[in-house]
Amino acid sequence: MKIVLAIDSSDFSKVAIKELGKFPLPKESEVCIINVYEYRALPTSGLHSTTATLYKYPDEAIKNAQIIGDKIISEAIKILKEENESLNITTSVISGLPKKEILEKAESFGADLIVVGSQGQGAFSRLLLGSVSQYLATQAKCSVMILKDKDAK
Template sequence: MATGDHKQLMIVGVDESEPSIYALEWTLDHFFAPYSPNSPFKLLIVHAKPSAISAIGLAGPGTAEVVPFVDADLKKIAARVVEKAKEICHSRSVSDATVEVIEGDARNVLCEVVERHHASVLVVGSHGYGAIKRAVLGSVSDYCAHHAHCSVMIVKKPKIKG
C-alpha cells in the first residue's frame, strides 16, 4: 500500500455510456468518497476521443468535407463526458481527480496511459455484450484485461431482477 505522499494511481476509463458512468460512480463510492482525502489512490479519469477519420470509417468522395463536422461533434461529446465526470466527482466531494482526453481507440489509449503513468489499477465499465457482439464490436474491457500492464477492474452494473 502507498506510504507518505506517494499514492498509487487508479485510472478510470469513461465515455458517454451508462456502464462507463456507473463504473466511475462505483469507483468513487468504494475508493474515494468515503476516504477522501485519505484514499490510497490518486485518480486519473481518461476519455478516449475517436479520431474523425476512424469514426467515419470509410474514406471516399466527400470525406474531406465531412471530417470537420464529425470532429466538431466528437469534441462536443468529449466535453460533455469530461463535464459529467467532473460533476460526479464534485457530487461526491472528490476534488483532486485529473481528467484527460486523448485521441485514439479506447483500447490502445487506456493501455498506453497505464504504461505512461505506471498505474496500479485500471477501472472500466462493462456493456455486458454476449460473445458474438463482443467478437464483432470488440470489447474494451476484454482487451484491457489482457493487455494492460496493471490490475484491471471491470465494473458491471447489477441486473435488476423483477
C-alpha cells in the same frame, strides 16, 4: 493510488463512475479520466479528399467528438467529487483506438489500476460482452477493475 478511468457515454460507464466514487480508495488518490473517440476516417484513409465539403467533414467530426468528450468527462468529475472529495482528478479526450489508447494512457500515467464499465458503446463490443474490458483484463500491465452495479437489473 493512480487510477485511469476510461469512459464513454454509455450507461455502463455511468455505473462505473458512480461505483468508483463509492469505492474505498486510499486518500489523495489520483484519477485520470479519459474518453477515447474513434476518428471515423481511420479505417478508410484512402478516401481522404481535398474537396472542400468532405475535407470539412472530419474536422467537424473531431470538433464534435471533443465537445462530447469534454461533456462526458465534466459530468464524471461532478459525480466523482460528490462521492469522494479527496480525489485529485485530471482529464483528457483522446482520438484513437479505445483499447490501445487506454493502455497507453495507463502506462504514461503510471497507473496502478484501470477502471472501466462492463461494456462500451460499440454494438460490436456489446456482442462480445465488452471486448475492450476483456482486452484490458488480459493485456494491461497494471490491475484492472470492471465495475458493475449488482443490484441493477
